[in-house]
Amino acid sequence: MAHQVSVFAENKPGRIEKIARILAQEGVNIRAITISSANGFGVVKILADQPQKAFELLREHGLPAYLQEVIAVVLEDVPGGLHRVARILAENDINIEDAYGFVVEKGKTAVLVIQVENEPHAQSVLERNGFVLLSDEEIYRL
Structure with a gap:
């Protein structure tokens, strides 16, 4: 987390x-x-x-x-990277209440920071779909 x-x-x-x-x-x-x-x-x-x-x-x-x-999700920094996360959450009836992101390495890695109502459920859904979630320590080592 x-x-x-x-x-x-x-x-x-x-x-x-x-x-x-x-x-x-x-x-x-x-x-x-x-x-x-x-x-x-x-x-x-x-x-x-x-x-x-x-x-x-x-x-x-x-x-x-x-x-x-918050949930910090690692994304590919490519067209469609955000869509992939948003689609998985929408398909599982999870509403993104707030979000922002930043690029770690252009063309490779970005991080999307999201707030949702049921964070444990959202984390489980994202992890089951192959997304990497970052802890505080992992974010700051990027």
Whole structure:
């Protein structure tokens, strides 16, 4: 199982800088980040090399941070790589509630980070269909 840190923040200048500064000063490396906003507020989702430490640091600095379990799926970085995962999940009636990805090696490997309602079931389905799922430690060694 992998983990991401989600931070709820007002959408205004300096919020991302503050998050990045806090983590950088304590030697936490951000591997992936996604930001979404609506009506003046946003959610910053971070995959960090030390997710527990990132979570604790952000909370210590007064930021509303949450540590969440996610599924990190290894994909081929080719056309159709995402479709293969999405098809398997859809065929098994598993809804992707949130997702983002990053390329590890162009043309070879990517990682899709997903949140679903029933993670153990989704993990089982993906593994039965030959997908490799990454733990926190494996993500950060990529």
